[in-house]
Amino acid sequence: MTDKSNDPNQMTGAAMIVRALIDHGVQHVFGYPGGAVLPIYDEIFQQSEVEHILVRHEQGAGHAAEGYARSTGKPGVVLVTSGPGATNMVTPLTDALMDSIPLVCITGQVPTHLIGNDAFQECDTVGITRPCTKHNWLVRDVNDLAKVLHEAFYVATTGRPGPVVVDVPKDVQFAVGTYHPPRKSDVHVSYTPRVKGDAAQIRKAVALLAAAKRPVIYSGGGVINSGPEASKLLRELVDVTGFPITSTLMGLGAYPATGKNWLGMLGMHGTYEANMTMHGCDVMLCVGARFDDRITGRTDAFSPGSKKIHIDIDPSSINKNIRVDVPIIGDAGNVLGDLLQVFRAEAKKPDIKSWWQEIATWRARNSLAYKKSNDVILPQYAIQKLFEATRGHDTYITTEVGQHQMWAAQFFGFEEPHRWMTSGGLGTMGYGLPAALGVQVAHPNSLVIDIAGDASVQMTMQEMSTAVQFELPIKIFILNNQYMGMVRQWQQLLHGNRLSHSYSEALPDFVKLADAFGCVGIQAIKPGDLDGALKEMIKVKRPVLFDCRVAALENCFPMIPSGKAHNEMLLPAEATDEATAAAFAGGKALV
Amino acid sequence: MNQPASAYFLEERHDPNETHTLSVLVQNEPGVLARVIGLFSGRGYNIDSLTVSETESHKHLSRITIVTTGTPTVIEQIKHQLDRMIPVYRVVDMTITGRSIERELAMVKVRGRGDSRVEALRLADAFRARVIDATTESFVFEITGNSSKISQFIDLMRPLGLVEVSRTGVAAIGRGPEGM
Numbered sequence: 001m002t003d004k005s006n007d008p009n010q011m012t013g014a015a016m017i018v019r020a021l022i023d024h025g026v027q028h029v030f031g032y033p034g035g036a037v038l039p040i041y042d043e044i045f046q047q048s049e050v051e052h053i054l055v056r057h058e059q060g061a062g063h064a065a066e067g068y069a070r071s072t073g074k075p076g077v078v079l080v081t082s083g084p085g086a087t088n089m090v091t092p093l094t095d096a097l098m099d100s101i102p103l104v105c106i107t108g109q110v111p112t113h114l115i116g117n118d119a120f121q122e123c124d125t126v127g128i129t130r131p132c133t134k135h136n137w138l139v140r141d142v143n144d145l146a147k148v149l150h151e152a153f154y155v156a157t158t159g160r161p162g163p164v165v166v167d168v169p170k171d172v173q174f175a176v177g178t179y180h181p182p183r184k185s186d187v188h189v190s191y192t193p194r195v196k197g198d199a200a201q202i203r204k205a206v207a208l209l210a211a212a213k214r215p216v217i218y219s220g221g222g223v224i225n226s227g228p229e230a231s232k233l234l235r236e237l238v239d240v241t242g243f244p245i246t247s248t249l250m251g252l253g254a255y256p257a258t259g260k261n262w263l264g265m266l267g268m269h270g271t272y273e274a275n276m277t278m279h280g281c282d283v284m285l286c287v288g289a290r291f292d293d294r295i296t297g298r299t300d301a302f303s304p305g306s307k308k309i310h311i312d313i314d315p316s317s318i319n320k321n322i323r324v325d326v327p328i329i330g331d332a333g334n335v336l337g338d339l340l341q342v343f344r345a346e347a348k349k350p351d352i353k354s355w356w357q358e359i360a361t362w363r364a365r366n367s368l369a370y371k372k373s374n375d376v377i378l379p380q381y382a383i384q385k386l387f388e389a390t391r392g393h394d395t396y397i398t399t400e401v402g403q404h405q406m407w408a409a410q411f412f413g414f415e416e417p418h419r420w421m422t423s424g425g426l427g428t429m430g431y432g433l434p435a436a437l438g439v440q441v442a443h444p445n446s447l448v449i450d451i452a453g454d455a456s457v458q459m460t461m462q463e464m465s466t467a468v469q470f471e472l473p474i475k476i477f478i479l480n481n482q483y484m485g486m487v488r489q490w491q492q493l494l495h496g497n498r499l500s501h502s503y504s505e506a507l508p509d510f511v512k513l514a515d516a517f518g519c520v521g522i523q524a525i526k527p528g529d530l531d532g533a534l535k536e537m538i539k540v541k542r543p544v545l546f547d548c549r550v551a552a553l554e555n556c557f558p559m560i561p562s563g564k565a566h567n568e569m570l571l572p573a574e575a576t577d578e579a580t581a582a583a584f585a586g587g588k589a590l591v
Numbered sequence: 592m593n594q595p596a597s598a599y600f601l602e603e604r605h606d607p608n609e610t611h612t613l614s615v616l617v618q619n620e621p622g623v624l625a626r627v628i629g630l631f632s633g634r635g636y637n638i639d640s641l642t643v644s645e646t647e648s649h650k651h652l653s654r655i656t657i658v659t660t661g662t663p664t665v666i667e668q669i670k671h672q673l674d675r676m677i678p679v680y681r682v683v684d685m686t687i688t689g690r691s692i693e694r695e696l697a698m699v700k701v702r703g704r705g706d707s708r709v710e711a712l713r714l715a716d717a718f719r720a721r722v723i724d725a726t727t728e729s730f731v732f733e734i735t736g737n738s739s740k741i742s743q744f745i746d747l748m749r750p751l752g753l754v755e756v757s758r759t760g761v762a763a764i765g766r767g768p769e770g771m
Contacts, residue, residue, distance in 0.1 A: 130626060131633050135677040138621065155677060190618055190680040316671035319664065 009180060013142045014039035014173040017106060020149040022049050023181050026077050028068065028441050029053070030061035034081025035121060036108025039173035041079075053441055053470055056462040058085050060434035062092020063460065066101045067435030070421045071396055072442045073227055075102040075156050082108045083121030086167075087128060091428060094132040096163035098425025099250060100225055102156040103163035105133075111171040112140055125167045134162030140169070142177030150186040159193025160314040161225055193313065197330035202338050203346075205285070205309045205326050210347035212283035214355045215243045218266065221250030221424065222288015222312060222332045224417045230333030231417040234287065235259070237340055242349050244359055246274035248289045249409055250424040257413030263359070264368075267295040268560050269406040272367035272569050273359055278303050279566035280358070286310045288332040291321040292425070301565035311335045367558040367571050368410055377527050379404065379479045379550040383411040383451065386477060389534040394446040396439045398422065400432040400456030403485035403556045408451040430459030433476060437463055440472040447475070447538060454480040455504050464517040467543040475537050475544045481552045482507060489555045493584050514545035523547040606662035610639065611686040612693060612763050613670065614771055618678035619645050619653040626676055627655060636661060636669050640695075640738070640760035652680070656763050658738075683771045685763045693763045697741045702729045703752035711751045718744045729754070 011019065017040050021029065030053045033041045044052050055061040058080045065076025080089055086107045096103045110119040126138045135155050137148045145168065152164045209215060217238065223230045231254040238245050238261050245255050246266040255262060264271035266278055275297075278284065284306045289295070291310075296302045299321060308324040310317075311332055318327040328335050370380045383404075397412060398421040399405040405422055414420050421439060423431035432450040440448040450457075457478055467474050479485075487502040514521030520542050524533040530548075537544050557572035561583040570583050617623050624643055631638050640658040645651070659669060666684075674682045685691035699720070701711045708730075715722065715732045718740070724731035734744055738761055745756055765771060 126622060127625070130622065131629055160675075188618060188677050191677045314675060316668060316675055318671070320668055323664075 007178075009178050010176060011179055012039065012043075012174055012176050013139075013145050013168060014043045016142070016145050016177070016179045017149065017168065017173070018043045018047060018050060019179055020146060020153075021077060024150075024153045025074070026050055029077045029079050030055055030064045030068070030438065031079030032058050032061060032081065032085060034085050034108065036082035036110060036170050037079060037085075037106075037173075039170065040106070040108070040168075052079070053437070053466065055434065055437075055466050057460065058088035059091050059430070060437070060460050060463040060466065062089050062103070062105070063095070063428070063431050063434035064438035064441070064463075065103050065105075066092060066096050066099075066431070067398055067421045067438030068442045069096075069101050069103060069438075070224075070435075071418050071439040073418065075104050075153060076438060078103060078105040080105065080107055081121065082110055082125065083123045085121075086123055086125040086165075089165075090128060090132055091426075093129055093163045093165065095423050095426040095428045095431065097132050097134065099423065100161050100221060101163065102161035104152050104156050105163060105165045107165055107167045108173070109138065109167045109169040112169045113171070115169065125165065129165045132163070133165050134160075136165040136167065138167045138169075139172055142172050142175040145172065145177065146179045147186045150182040151188065153182070154187050155191065159191075160222075194315075194329050195313070195331040195334050197311065197328040197335035197338055199338070201326055201328045202335065202342055205328060205339060206342045206347055208283050208307050208309060208326065209241060209243075209285065209343065210350060212243075212350055213352060214280060214282040214358075215241070215285070215350070215352065216263075216277045216281040216283075217243050217245040217285045217287065218247070218278065218289055219245065219251045219254050219287045220248040220289025223251055223254040223336075224288075226288065226331050226333035228417060230254070230288075230331075230336060233333055233336040233340060237336060237343070240340065240343060240349065242352065243285070244277055244356070246270070246277065248292070248295055248424070249422060251289060252409060252420045253414035253417045256415040258415060265409050267292075268297070269410065269556055269558065271410075272365050272558055272571060273362040275560065275566040275569055276362040277359055281306045284308045286312075286324070287336065288312065290317045293321070296321060297560045298563060298565045303566070365571060366573075367569070369572055370554075373551070374527060376551045377524065377530065377548060379407050379481065379554055380411055381527065382479060382530065382548050382550055383407050385530045385534060386449070386451070387412045389531070389538060390447060390449070393538065394443070395419065396421070396436075396443060396446055396448045398432040398435040398439060398448070398450045400450070400452045400459075401427045401429045402453045402456055402487075403481075403489065403554075404451055404453040404456075404479040406486075406556045407479070412451070429453075429456035433457060433460045433474070434463045434466075436474040436476070437466055437470075437472055440467075440474050441470070444472075448473075449475040449477050452476050452478045453485060454478055454482060454507055455484040458508075461513075464514075464519055464543060464545065468518045471542075473541050473543055475546060477537070477546045478510060478548055479550050480507070480510070480547050481550050481554065483552060485554075486556070488553075492555070493561070493580060510545045510547035517543075517545075519543035519545060521545050521547065523549070525549045606664065608660050608662060609666060609686075610658060610660045611666050611684055612691070612761060613657045613659065613673070614683045614685055614763055615655040615657065615673055616680040616771060617653050617655060618680070619651040620678055623653065623678050624655070626678070627657075627673065630672055630676070631659075631669075634668075634672065636665065642760040642762050656761055658761050681771060683765070685765065688765060690766045691763050692766060693737050693761050694735055695738050695741055695759055695761050696733065696735045697745070697756055697758040698723070699732045699734060699745060699748055699756050700729060700754040701732065701748050701752050702754050704728055707751045711748060714744070714747050714751075720744065
């Protein structure tokens, strides 16, 4: 046998994991130790290139990594132990799969000889996470570990990004084997994501766009995922064509909210002008969005008169919910670049003046209007004030899930991509607080705010302790209406106002809670309190829990009622009790 | 009809169903079959029949043949969903290509004496089924063919003392000189 003791690539599995992280440029890992990952934690202890952020619950690590990934474009990395460590990761993995967020999650596993024995803290991690990852691996041989880790990073970050899990038994972490740096052959030959769009399809698309009388661009999270270049190209396309543009929840920021062609978000709680434009258009260009049910409303009445162009990197997104006329499979940025080139060479800006006039009449309905009050803080007003107060700051926003999330999307203007982190597909309450942690780790000098609800924020509240430990000055701006507001809204609209278990009784005193965590508590009760309180929140360089008491029974409008199409929105001004009852009559079906 | 209040569109669409045979070439690695089956159960697709075996061991390739039923939209989704799995090389819809041969093998146990025993043997001969086990009161027939031929044979055996059947599920291959 040859002597391998001097070979620098001979190392333990645990050392390989840390080495691979370094080789992939990973600077931060979010995790929680446990029996089956102790060898890896031992390696982490003995180096300084990778910083480990200790969370309070594995779910927090997952969402923090998601926030980190979404605000940087780099993969988020998570390290958790076997059994409960792995099962606690199921929610963030599913969340990342739905929203196409690149995560690399390394889980410890019981030693190989105990697998299948119902050992302590054993679970079938690859079995449990198979449907909630893009791919996963159980590594049984230390000599496969380097290849699998490199492949894991490649799979997570290329094509349609997503979460991956590498499950490493403890004996494999101890075993010594040969490491190799990343190389091309580490990847499944069967995995070949398509980046470049088909030229003939792009030409067809340009022909449709050039002849459009009533066009609309509908963009989504795919544009954000593609990187800043894609957002730049999208803006160029809007300029070159003069088309109106709307976006999904996930796509906010790709086109600036102050841009003159911006219609606001579309879908269930989108603006009236965005949904009417979608409904009445003759050509729709969908870029990096997937015709989700929250977007389309009733599918058989969705944008009935339009030719649809769909750019998506995932072929399974094409024709899944809505049949399209010109599918283009490829990366949003890559295809947009080609499309622009062809458009510039072969087409002129179509004259769509009358279409813009029609849109102006929809805009004039002012669908985001709400009744202001001098006595109580309206949640919409709170977001507007927050937006004003943060202007000029380098701001990142995360949210939880519910009414506050929709109000944030409606009233907070995003000028740049990667500034808005929210759980769109899975709708995970408890996402925003840990996601804010991850964002703050990646951007230590920026202003990171979690726009939260009083119910959601309690789901991952323990991560405030992480914020304090790592001196991450995240701001948790709680719109406290003492309800699960969206649940209550639906019970009111769809279930005869029987408010079953949607009232948050026995809420903690958030200011005292902040004190207990060792962070800063701020409260605002009256509209007049807001300016000063917000100023204080932004000024203080420590984590803040901001208890913003808002009107308890405010509902989120506009809204596409059940079983209705885009052109049948319920506007706030018209949402009288009778109109609401009529719109939801029968309680049948969609949205 | 008065449906319960819901956020979702509850009316089911009734496009006609089609049956398709899909050939899926996959990397033969642990869990690959679980991935494929999990996809079908997780997304509510049907599996009418499924066969799998390693076909090129030096390349670690397995071939999975799936017979599935769904609307044309669902069938298209199934193919895309399969194709985007990391260990899947290719998905070919043998029904759309129209140039494929499908075969299934079954072993059929029949118990009986006297006339029914003679009749079973005669029918087996007509179907080109072979006797692969026999006792004085039973036969095990081996039969290959397309699924409907096998089903027909089994139906004929039922009154003659059918005991049990083991079917392999459908294997399919394209005609002509080209591989998939």
